[in-house]
Amino acid sequence: MENKITVNEILSLKGKRKLTMLTAYDYPLASLVDKAGIDMILVGDSLANVVLGLDSTTKVGMTEMLHHAKAVSRAVSHALVIGDMPYESYQINPDNSVKNAKRFIEEAKCDCVKLEWFDKCPQVTREIIKAGIPVMGHIGLTPQTADQLGGFKVQGKDAETAKRLIDQAQELEKLGCFAVVLECVPDKIAKIITEKLKIPTIGIGAGVHCDGQVLVIHDMLGLFSRYTPKFVKKYLDLSPLISKAIEDYKSEVIAEKFPGPEHSFSIKEEELKKIKP
Helix, strand or coil, rough: CCCCCHHHHHCCCCCCCEEEEEEECCCHHHHHHCCCCEEEEEECHHHHCCCCCCCHHHCCCCHHHHHHHHHHHHCCCCCEEEECHHHHCCCHHHHHHHHHHHHHHHHCCCEEEEEECCCCCHHHHHHHHHHCCCEEEECCCCCCHHHHHCCCCHHHHHHHHHHHHHHHHHHHHHHHCCEEEEEEEHHHHHHHHHHHCCEEEEEECCCCCCCECCCCCHHHHHHHHHCCCCCCCCCCHHHHHHHHHHHHHHHHHCCCCCCCHCCCCCCCCCHHHHHCC
């Protein structure tokens, strides 16, 4: 595997080849993603839904995010590790955003952070970048503020909201973001944004014209079945395989087929005889 990828390398790849990004939340999966040569690993606040069983990403905080980001960073030697700033870390009190962003870098050893667009996003983004921390933006469907967008639905389907997305993307570029996630945006609007920006766009439900793509790893591996967004492609459906393995284990334990001799340890007969009954 080549050396650790940098923000500058991500920037330089725009227009040369498509970028790849996946989420990861623990050491084993992060190791596999990294060994596969994925460019970027996002320690996403989707952790709330797919790992912790919460019903909203707003319910996960810095404690959980840093805990999982540390595990991911320990596993990674190649990919750019991105810490997803949770709702409480910058939207409730924007004044704490720089301090919390620094914790992702200093404590969790992430390479950069990601922010979702909200009312004070430009101010917060500017301050974090000013502190020397690279920032990835996120526009379109922003799950942390989905209730303000009319729920979990495609954004930018009319001219007014599409123009707003284009403006937001361009503003994030001017502020110094090194990339921007486009979530649930019509493919032709994503194409316009991608062509207007000098920084890469990373799509999730935004069509093929983005500079790169991201998926939640539990979705693409079939490990999360509560709901599956339209934009998800299941590359593997692991849930039935795991369930079958667990059922087989249960059956073998009950039938005394497991553990077998090959899974057990022995003692010499002469030593066993020395033990009083």
